[in-house]
Amino acid sequence: MKASPNRTTLHDLGEAGIIRRIQEHGPARPASHIRKGMGDDCAVLETGGKRLLLVTTDTLIEGVHFTDQTLLPEALGWKSLAVNISDMAAMGGTPHTAFLSIALKPESTIRFLESFMVGFKTLADETAIVLAGGDTVQSPSFSVITIALLGDCAPENVVYRSGARVGDNLWVTGPLGNAAGGLFLLREGSSFEPSGYEALIQAHQRPMPRLKVGKALGQSGLVHAMIDISDGVAKDLGHICEQSNTGALLQTTSIPMTDALLRLAAHVRRRPLDWALHGGEDYELLFTASSSDEDKIVSLVTKISGAPPAKIGTMIREDGIWLETEAGRRRLRPGGYVHFS
Amino acid sequence: MKASPNRTTLHDLGEAGIIRRIQEHGPARPASHIRKGMGDDCAVLETGGKRLLLVTTDTLIEGVHFTDQTLLPEALGWKSLAVNISDMAAMGGTPHTAFLSIALKPESTIRFLESFMVGFKTLADETAIVLAGGDTVQSPSFSVITIALLGDCAPENVVYRSGARVGDNLWVTGPLGNAAGGLFLLREGSSFEPSGYEALIQAHQRPMPRLKVGKALGQSGLVHAMIDISDGVAKDLGHICEQSNTGALLQTTSIPMTDALLRLAAHVRRRPLDWALHGGEDYELLFTASSSDEDKIVSLVTKISGAPPAKIGTMIREDGIWLETEAGRRRLRPGGYVHFS
Secondary structure (H helix, E strand, O other), X not given: OOOOOOOOEHHHHHHHHHHHHHXXXXXXXXXXOEEEOOOOOOEEEOOOOOOEEEEEEEEEEEOOOEOOOOOOHHHHHHHHHHHHHHHHHOOOOEEEEEEEEEEEOOOOEHHHHHHHHHXXXXXXHHOOOEEEEEEEEEOOOOOEEEEEEEEEEOHHHOOOOOXXXXXXXXXXXXXXXXXXXXXXXXXXXXHXXXXXXXXXXXXXXXXXXXXXXXXXXXXXXXXXEEEEOOOOHHHHHHHHHHHHOOEEEEEHHHOOOOHHHHHHHHHHOOOHHHHHHHOOOOOOEEEEEOHHHHXXXXXXXXXXXXXXXXXXXXXEOOOOEEEEEOOEEEEOOOOOOOOOO | OOOXXXXXXXXXXXXXXXXXXXXXXOOOOOXXXXXXXXXXXXXXXXOOOOOEEEEEEEEEEEOOOEOOOOOOHHHHHHXXXXXXXXXXXXXXXXXXXXXXXXXXXXXXXXXXXXXHHHHHHHHHHHOOOEEEEEEEEEOOOOOEEEEEEEEEEOHHHOOOOXXXXXXXXXXXXXXXXXXXXXXXXXXXHHHOOOXXXXXXXXXXXXXXXXXXXXXXXXXXXXXXXXXXXXXXXXXXXXXXXXXXXXXXXXXXXXXXXXXXHHHHHHHHXXXXXXXXXXXXXXOOEEEEEOHHHHHHHHHHHHHHHOOOOEEEEEEEOOXXXXXXXXXXXXXXXXXXXXXXX
């Protein structure tokens, strides 16, 4: 028996379906002050000045995005802001103002709040972001943090998800899968000796958003499409493909992974590529550019971040995301983090 | 025995203490693009254009701000946006863009989401607000809605909480206590015959923010300080007093209350004045202006809203909020809605 529409749950509908339903309630006609509304890392607004206003918002929920086992309060404060900065970086923008809405349990300690704010402020100061408002409310049973982050960008430097072209190189700014490996270690807890894996845990707890690289890539004019890797390459690359009307072919052997991740995967008999492709929360930037600009891209990213980007694939005409492996070509199913699944 | 600072809970600290702790993590030096950060209804930012950017954000939590007994999904969608519009109105601003972050239970139905969006969209369309982004995440056990609302205002028309002067008249744009009466009825549920009290229930479920009046008051240049009544007159007037370094004297007999509220209060043996002064969620505007501008204020508000504002008191030099009653003058303790109490 098929569920009646009135009784269909959000679990049945899935995250993509939910977002579609919400998007249907967006503006019926284009609003003149909005260059980009829903569907990218940030909304892009005109406010009458020379620069465009960029806005992004992200929510972290205790029990879904973190637990007191995986994130100590200071790391939570840092990460809550970092995930928003990463969205700003993915548009080529410069963040300047944050709004923090925080729902806390009455039994939370002042120490929790202070530590949270220290983590938040440390990253805010490093990135010249000012906390200018928010809301503080009581939560019945778990903490919820929503940050709205505002920034700006020159109109000619904004990079959207929708500009990828067939034949473009596909690049990523750093190694993949570390955050997933770190989360695995944190969840295993004391049953596993984590020494030597500090970088993986750091990747999960204190991701450093690629703000300078994102901004430089936007200013270079070389980048056709960009997104940050929050839900995993498979899913996030899917957004670029969908909005650019292209497919993508990934070279398995080119996916950058750290020695620590490979070592951990071997030790616990997991496939490191699954972490790299589907793990999510790496907060590296994924972007496309003409193959003729390969040298310029390598030189630019190396100059800013101290390490070259990895060329992990090519944008293709054929629909879908494909994986070129030693055993041949296979289609990659989206397997990043999916809400309501 | 005094609790150790490390174990002191947020419940011990109270909402005001929590906000102070967060504010300590605001900018060490004034940021050049921020005209007003924390501590007013909206933050006020310069973005390079002629108009200032106004930003506000509010969170509604199931079990704290609403239950499925007090707010049906459509009313929830309406009210989530309304409370933010009210903050914009209290600065004299014009809202234009909303960001909706919504954490939903997996067992919520599509019908819930659709109804929520219908309520949201109805008010958004009425007020020319465009939904331009947000975040949709899964909540383990209760719904959380955070809206960030952006708007703008000419620099000379922004009204802050801090400009009240000794001798000013204190005005309110409409009756007080209706939302508290409505909430009382909704909580009593079927044990009480609610006929004749529709306006009270409406006031709780579908408050109509005073957007046009707020904007006109800002443009008039007559208003010295303004705030919206979300937590109750006692508490919200306290913010004006604190930031303007004044006190206030309220005339009990001038507090506007509807016949329906007085009738309900008599019927259930409550003091209607408690609802009016401490109930909160009325979303009327509370503002001060020179006593010499009394006629202009009455004429302006009447023209825009169809009804005159009520003059409920005077700003005084003496600290605190005082109530002039038939039995004499007494000090009013803050008794609005207090989180973490």
